[in-house]
Amino acid sequence: xxxxxxxxxxxxxxxxxxxxxxxxxxxxxxxxxxxxxxxxxxxxxxxxxxxxxxxxxxxxxxxxxxxxxxxxxxxxxxxxxxxxxxxxxxxxxxxxxxxxxxxxxxxxxxxxxxxxxxxxxxxxxxxxxxxxxxxxxxxxxxxxxxxxxxxxxxxxxxxxxxxxxxxxxxxxxxxxxxxxxxxxxxxxxxxxxxxxxxxxxxxxxxxxxxxxxxxxxxxxxxxxxxxxxxxxxxxxxxxxxxxxxxxxxxxxxxxxxxxxxxxxxxxxxxxxxxxxxxxxxxxxxxxxxxxxxxxxxxxxxxxxxxxxxxxxxxxxxxxxxxxxxxxxxxxxxxxxxxxxxxxxxxxxxxxxxxxxxxxxxxxxxxxxxxxxxxxxxxxxxxxxxxxxxxxxxxxxxxxxxxxxxxxxxxxxxxxxxxxxxxxxxxxxxxxxxxxxxxxxxxxxxxxxxxxxxxxxxxxxxxxxxxxxxxxxxxxxxxxxxxxxxxxxxxxxxxxxxxxxxxxxxxxxxxxxxxxxxxxxxxxxxxxxxxxxxxxxxxxxxxxxxxxxxxxxxxxxxxxxxxxxxxxxxxxxxxxxxxxxxxxxxxxxxxxxxxxxxxxxxx
Amino acid sequence: xxxxxxxxxxxxxxxxxxxxxxxxxxxxxxxxxxxxxxxxxxxxxxxxxxxxxxxxxxxxxxxxxxxxxxxxxxxxxxxxxxxxxxxxxxxxxxxxxxxxxxxxxxxxxxxxxxxxxxxxxxxxxxxxxxxxxxxxxxxxxxxxxxxxxxxxxxxxxxxxxxxxxxxxxxxxxxxxxxxxxxxxxxxxxxxxxxxxxxxxxxxxxxxxxxxxxxxxxxxxxxxxxxxxxxxxxxxxxxxxxxxxxxxxxxxxxxxxxxxxxxxxxxxxxxxxxxxxxxxxxxxxxxxxxxxxxxxxxxxxxxxxxxxxxxxxx
Numbered sequence: 044x045x046x047x048x049x050x051x052x053x054x055x056x057x058x059x060x061x062x063x064x065x066x067x068x069x070x071x072x073x074x075x076x077x078x079x080x081x082x083x084x085x086x087x088x089x090x091x092x093x094x095x096x097x098x099x100x101x102x103x104x105x106x107x108x109x110x111x112x113x114x115x116x117x118x119x120x121x122x123x124x125x126x127x128x129x130x131x132x133x134x135x136x137x138x139x140x141x142x143x144x145x146x147x148x149x150x151x152x153x154x155x156x157x158x159x160x161x162x163x164x165x166x167x168x169x170x171x172x173x174x175x176x177x178x179x180x181x182x183x184x185x186x187x188x189x190x191x192x193x194x195x196x197x198x199x200x201x202x203x204x205x206x207x208x209x210x211x212x213x214x215x216x217x218x219x220x221x222x223x224x225x226x227x228x229x230x231x232x233x234x235x236x237x238x239x240x241x242x243x244x245x246x247x248x249x250x251x252x253x254x255x256x257x258x259x260x261x262x263x264x265x266x267x268x269x270x271x272x273x274x275x276x277x278x279x280x281x282x283x284x285x286x287x288x289x290x291x292x293x294x295x296x297x298x299x300x301x302x303x304x305x306x307x308x309x310x311x312x313x314x315x316x317x318x319x320x321x322x323x324x325x326x327x328x329x330x331x332x333x334x335x336x337x338x339x340x341x342x343x344x345x346x347x348x349x350x351x352x353x354x355x356x357x358x359x360x361x362x363x364x365x366x367x368x369x370x371x372x373x374x375x376x377x378x379x380x381x382x383x384x385x386x387x388x389x390x391x392x393x394x395x396x397x398x399x400x401x402x403x404x405x406x407x408x409x410x411x412x413x414x415x416x417x418x419x420x421x422x423x424x425x426x427x428x429x430x431x432x433x434x435x436x437x438x439x440x441x442x443x444x445x446x447x448x449x450x451x452x453x454x455x456x457x458x459x460x461x462x463x464x465x466x467x468x469x470x471x472x473x474x475x476x477x478x479x480x481x482x483x484x485x486x487x488x489x490x491x492x493x494x495x496x497x498x499x500x501x502x503x504x505x506x507x508x509x510x511x512x513x514x515x516x517x518x519x520x521x522x523x524x525x526x527x528x529x530x531x532x533x534x535x536x537x538x539x540x541x542x543x544x545x546x547x548x549x550x551x552x553x554x555x556x557x558x559x560x561x562x563x564x565x566x567x568x569x570x571x572x573x574x575x576x577x578x579x580x581x582x583x584x585x586x587x588x589x590x591x592x593x594x595x596x597x598x599x600x601x602x603x604x605x606x607x608x609x610x611x612x613x614x615x616x617x618x619x620x621x622x623x624x625x626x627x628x629x630x631x632x633x634x635x636x637x638x639x640x641x642x643x644x645x
Numbered sequence: 646x647x648x649x650x651x652x653x654x655x656x657x658x659x660x661x662x663x664x665x666x667x668x669x670x671x672x673x674x675x676x677x678x679x680x681x682x683x684x685x686x687x688x689x690x691x692x693x694x695x696x697x698x699x700x701x702x703x704x705x706x707x708x709x710x711x712x713x714x715x716x717x718x719x720x721x722x723x724x725x726x727x728x729x730x731x732x733x734x735x736x737x738x739x740x741x742x743x744x745x746x747x748x749x750x751x752x753x754x755x756x757x758x759x760x761x762x763x764x765x766x767x768x769x770x771x772x773x774x775x776x777x778x779x780x781x782x783x784x785x786x787x788x789x790x791x792x793x794x795x796x797x798x799x800x801x802x803x804x805x806x807x808x809x810x811x812x813x814x815x816x817x818x819x820x821x822x823x824x825x826x827x828x829x830x831x832x833x834x835x836x837x838x839x840x841x842x843x844x845x846x847x848x849x850x851x852x853x854x855x856x857x858x859x860x861x862x863x864x865x866x867x868x869x870x871x872x873x874x875x876x877x878x879x880x881x882x883x884x885x886x887x888x889x890x891x892x893x894x895x896x897x898x899x900x901x902x903x904x905x906x907x908x909x910x911x912x913x914x915x916x917x918x919x920x921x922x923x924x925x926x927x928x929x930x931x932x933x934x935x936x937x938x939x940x941x942x943x944x945x946x947x948x949x950x951x952x953x954x955x956x957x958x
Contacts (some may be wrong), residue, residue, distance in 0.1 A: 176776065307769070308751070466771075466773075467772075467773040467775060467776045468771070468772050468773060468776045469769075469770070469771045469772075470768075470769070470770040470771075470772075471766075471768065471769040471770070472767070472768050473765065473766050473767045473768060473769075475701065475765055475767055476699065476767035476768050479767075479905060480905060480907070483903055483904050483905035484904060484905075486903045486904075487896075487899045487900045487903040487904040490899040490903055491895060491896030491897075491898075491899030491900060492896070494895040494896065494899060495892045495895055495896060498891070498892060498895065499892070502647075502888070534904075534905075534907065534908055535836055535839060535908070535911065537904075538836075538900060538904065538908055538911055538912070541896045541897070541899070541900050541904075542843060542893070542896065542897070542915065544896050545892050545893035545894075545895065545896035545897065546847065546850070546889070546893055548888075548889065548892045549850065549885075549889040549892075549893075552885050552888050552889050552892075553854065553885055556882075556884050556885045556888075560881065563652075578861075581857055582853070582854045582857040582858070585802055585853045585854070585856075585857055586849075586850040586851075586853045586854050586857075587850070588798065589795055589798060589799070589846065589849045589850060589853050590846035590847065590849065590850050592791065592794045592795055592798060592846075593791045593795070593842050593843070593845050593846030593849070594846065596787055596790050596791040596794065596842070597787060597791075597839060597842050597843075600783055600786055600787040600790060601783070601784075601787055601838075601839065602780065602783065602835075603835060604835050604836050604839065605784075605787070605835055605836075605838060605839040605842075608836070608839045608843070609839070612843065612846075
């Protein structure tokens with residue numbers, strides 16, 4: 044009685060060893076390091092590591108270790124003071140080719156790295172950094188799409204030689220034709236331009252109202268969010284932050300986590316900047332329909348500009364800041380569509396003026412109405428130049444200050460935001476608080492753990508010691524699973540582990556108390572063990588499933604700190620059930636199983 | 646070792662004691678609700694939105710001086726308090742218009758630094774009022790959903806009278822824990838919501854373990870009244886209930902004393918909740934089931950599918 048088959052014992056041992064292995068990377072601690080990522084996002088190869096090492100050795104710094112992690116080169120330093128000079132040097136040397144970020148890297152031995160093991164990552168509250176929650180302005184995303192429709196309907200109707208007036212009012216476009224005879228043709232043209240828009244006939248019999256369908260609006264919003272995430276990711280990479288996180292949250296939010304960043308102001312402007320440019324021809328005749336007067340900035344004269352856009356910021360694939368004749372400028376490269384359009388326009392308009400419009404969107408709270416916002420879009424001409432000759436996808440823009448030129452270049456290079464974003468939640472944790480939180484959290488785990496272990500050993504004697512082994516492996520399993528899942532450990536997460544330690548003994552207590560009951564009902568020691576485990580099983584399962592429900596709800600609905608707590612609680616419940624039901628049973632069976640016993644040390 | 650003698654036979658559920666327990670529970674819940682209605686909760690910026698700075702000074706901070714310098718810089722509604730240590734100061738401001746939030750925070754930081762001392766900026770949070778109210782909504786939603794799912798689970802595993810008992814006990818624990826934060830005006834933030842949910846999970850754990858034994862005894866002890874069977878069950882589980890409560894309290898006290906100021910509210914919520922949860926799993930849950938006239942017959946499963954009977958030889 045009370046013997047596990049060999050395979051079950053082996054399985055328990057194998058699981059324990061696997062747990063130890065996966066938890067192992069967490070004991071090494073971390074050191075100052077520099078992380079180098081290719082600007083174009085290509086993974087580095089093993090052969091390229093040596094070049095970076097030689098580069099820092101040139102300035103007298105020898106990395107303690109150099110290797111590739113997830114396609115990025117990591118250089119580790121023994122001395123924290125070497126990190127700054129090394130990253131500065133690399134940044135200068137590889138400007139434009141690589142993004143260099145100062146970071147902390149786990150001090151893993153090569154063999155641990157080689158089998159792909161990683162320690163659990165620490166949350167921002169433990170390592171310090173900036174958390175930003177951005178809200179995407181969906182109205183603007185829709186508005187800009189509607190403007191696009193307005194222009195393309197107008198163009199296509201002109202091509203079809205239909206006399207019309209195309210007006211945009213909010214999110215509906217009204218197309219007016221001269222009479223009912225043109226209505227069907229106009230409807231056809233619009234259908235051919237976009238077959239999904241909703242078209243409603245006007246009451247006057249000579250107009251059409253066009254709006255986006257629900258599905259189109261949804262698709263547009265999804266596009267805006269995804270596009271913004273890509274752009275923000277690019278911007279964050281340009282800033283040189285190691286292990287940034289850019290993630291969608293819900294329908295219209297984006298979370299950004301920047302570990303190690305200390306100054307939120309530096310990055311915030313770049314994150315929420317909407318600055319972009321448009322190129323338009325000057326309306327020299329002064330009377331073309333749709334032409335609009337744009338103000339000039341800083342002494343630049345105002346101009347009447349044509350409605351059609353030659354090229355806009357989202358068609359720019361590369362941009363770099365520089366100087367020409369002492370003036371700051373941004374060198375632009377357009378994508379093929381933008382380039383074609385630019386070629387066609389410049390060919391037909393040599394000698395005519397073209398303006399560069401600088402556009403920025405801001406959200407301003409309406410005075411006296413807290414929580415209500417209006418959008419302020421500033422559109423200013425930064426330069427107007429005469430088209431000297433035909434050009435296509437490469438040219439430059441001027442009329443900016445040096446700071447604006449480099450910011451604009453970064454923003455254009457990283458891509459424009461499809462819709463403006465606003466910061467709704469921002470949290471910064473300094474490095475000293477992070478370290479404090481780590482120290483305090485681990486202290487609490489240590490002391491709490493010790494108290495429980497001593498109590499259990501005194502109260503349940505040998506069985507208490509067995510429960511303590513289970514408790515210890517429980518913590519190892521939680522750490523191992525967090526490491527494998529790549530979930531980050533936060534302060535509430537540590538609290539979750541502490542709580543689990545307290546609660547994990549419950550399953551053991553249920554079993555041991557049951558064994559005691561069986562013994563006092565004069566059962567033999569062997570059958571007391573057997574029925575103790577068996578009868579406690581249903582209580583343990585019911586009790587844990589209900590707690591599991593609470594943990595799952597927390598995980599699903601909760602945000603931020605709640606999620607961090609829920610994940611360790613969830614893992615803790617699962618591991619504690621395993622260790623109590625199977626783990627301690629294996630040990631109990633090994634020690635007591637199949638022997639003649641007079642009493643049990645419980 | 647044992648903390649209680651081998652076999653206890655305390656009459657937990659005698660009609661008199663049940664009435665006393667009911668009265669105590671009623672007082673707890675009413676006081677909590679009254680306090681929640683009149684005093685409300687000291688919501689953290691997670692829920693209200695606003696600006697928060699935690700700064701560390703080299704020497705013990707002079708709060709009056711900080712308040713004065715902030716007030717003279719125009720921050721009249723700034724709340725300044727010590728945070729855990731006498732060198733740590735927490736400054737809170739109500740929500741600011743979005744555009745000015747950053748500026749206000751920068752100025753606040755400059756004002757604090759102008760005091761002459763070197764300060765270490767430990768934490769900085771700017772939460773908009775809109776996000777705050779959303780977090781509050783989600784917290785409340787989580788609680789309701791958890792209670793609902795638990796009700797369903799217990800109903801499937803036991804029976805609706807037990808479900809009602811369990812949920813009554815949980816609601817009792819949750820209301821009292823939140824009420825405790827209202828009565829003593831302790832800071833109520835997101836981690837406290839997590840703690841209250843953990844309390845629900847824990848208390849339920851206790852309740853279900855007791856129910857499990859009650860179910861077992863309903864079948865094992867034929868001819869015994871429901872009240873008596875429940876009493877026996879609670880006595881049998883008493884050692885386990887107390888020991889698990891004790892070990893959990895041990896780690897929570899470690900967390901409260903060593904874990905630092907920012908998770909203190911979390912620890913307090915759990916400590917309060919676990920004490921009250923232990924009490925409620927003994928009294929509230931079983932007493933509610935008794936009020937609903939629970940009997941062993943309730944747990945005898947009817948044959949669900951009559952067609953099965955026909956197939957029997």
